[in-house]
Amino acid sequence: MAQLSSTPLSDALEVTSLGSEGERRVVIVGHKSPDGDCIGSALALRSYLLARGADEVSIMVVGHVPDNLLWLPGAETIHQLTAQSDLEPIRQALGRARLLLLVDFNHLGRIGNPLEGLVAEVIGRPEVRSVMIDHHPEPEMGLVSEMYSDTSACATGYLIAELLGSSAPRELELYGGADMATCLLAATYTDTGLLRHGQITPALFRRIATLMELGARHDEVVLRIFKSDKLSRQRLLGFIIDERTTYDLDLGVAVFALRQEDFDRFGVEPGDTEGLVNVPLDVAGIRAVAFLREQRDPEEPVKVSLRSQGNLPVNEVASKLFGGGGHLNAAGAEYQGSLADALALVWQGLRELVDRYPECEIID
Ligand SMILES: [Mn+2]
Structure with missing residues (x-):
């Protein structure tokens, strides 16, 4: 079931209307204990938004990014929060945000403490455009300004690729480089266990083909995420x-x-x-x-x-x-x-x- 905003995702992610240069600041929030779909989707959006002219894109999550995802382009910029974290830089980034993206989760409770309350405050501010992109059942209605929820999508990363890749003009071709495509591929492969579970459709294989044409590094994703177990x-x-x-x-x-x-x-x-x-x-x-x-x-x-x-x-x-x-x-x-x-x-x-x-x- 899909509950998609009537605004195309590319319009909801438009950054030049957020303010004059220097004010186009974005915060991306993932769910606690983030997985590959969450991190891959967030990093793909970061790379896309920077290409479209965002001045600042901060990603924040509660918990640790799994080691086998730390090589993804931009992963070094992610704020990984614990109960002991200094929240001042987080408060500042959230205070500056004009666009807030909630990625790969369906209600605020999935963010986890200490971030949840801070994000709730930002959603209520009139100058902030809030967007949820997710594929879990029963999204929290009325929470955000623009909702992109599709439970038939095997991964949030795939949903992003579909929404941007099938729009006209094709946003992925305009702003999505090899790094973004690689992150979307990583997101899709992790949530489907390398295409072994979830809804595996002909459209999914077509989208993977277009991601690879954009430069997605399939071999690197497989090697560094799926063949990188610690011996322990x-x-x-x-x-x-x-x-x-x-x-x-x-x-x-x-x-x-x-x-x-x-x-x-x-x-x-x-x-x-x-x-x-x-x-x-x-x-x-x-x-x-x-x-x-x-x-x-x-x-x-x-x-x-x-x-x-x-x-x-x-x-x-x-x-x-x-x-x-x-x-x-x-x-x-x-x-x-x-x-x-x-x-x-x-x-x-x-x-x-x-x-x-x-x-x-x-x-x-
Ligand atoms: Mn997911």
């Missing part, structure tokens, strides 16, 4: 498969959990576990996977990630049992309780879900 992560993966995963092949469900001591033993950070939840889905007959992990943040002790294949809506388990959300095949939540309780809930939720959807259907 590979060893952790072996441990997960061998010792921590319960596979119920009758049910078609696999569940694994990691404690803080596991992260310490393998020398990995909880953020380094991106993508591991997808691995058990490669086992024949497994339709749903849950990955639970203890976090250092005492306010949100257990993080739950859910993935599924075909018609199994794991976002229902995330929202009903844990107050989380997400897409049909990829959802998540945070649980305020013990890991053991969260595990019991997840098994119960997945059993009920499989009961309701006993047939495995491939949906396109």
Whole structure:
């Protein structure tokens, strides 16, 4: 389902009307614990807006940018915030902004503290044009001036490429160089696990072709994002498969959990576990996977990630049992309780879900 502003995205991103030279300042905000789609989309927009004449484009997120994304052009400029960060430069950049872009998330609560409240204040200012570009279900309506939400897009990066690449004049050709195209490709590849999940369509392959014609560096994206595991992560993966995963092949469900001591033993950070939840889905007959992990943040002790294949809506388990959300095949939540309780809930939720959807259907 698409809820697209009637203003073309290229007009919403027009910067010369924001003010005279020196005043065309933009802030891009991503979701907390940003992933490749969020960072790739934000960096692509940064490069595009600078080419169109923006004087300043600041990107800010709560949490760390994963190491395998730090090579993307412009990544060194991203403000990565923690509870301890000095917020003064952030307040200043937000205070100067005339254009605010919210990228790859659907409601303010996904920004995380300490940034959330600061961004909420900026959205209310009359001189600020606010824009949301996203593909998650149920976007917060009435929040921004221009909303570009399309849940059928496999990635926010792909949505941006479509909206700018199919407009007339073709904005990507005018302002999008090889760097922007590379960032959009990285965004699309990470959210689809290298085109293995999400809505993979003929139009997507056509768009990838045009991004490559613009100079997107496919080989570099694959090598530096998908073939750049730390050895410690590979060893952790072996441990997960061998010792921590319960596979119920009758049910078609696999569940694994990691404690803080596991992260310490393998020398990995909880953020380094991106993508591991997808691995058990490669086992024949497994339709749903849950990955639970203890976090250092005492306010949100257990993080739950859910993935599924075909018609199994794991976002229902995330929202009903844990107050989380997400897409049909990829959802998540945070649980305020013990890991053991969260595990019991997840098994119960997945059993009920499989009961309701006993047939495995491939949906396109
Ligand atoms: Mn995304």
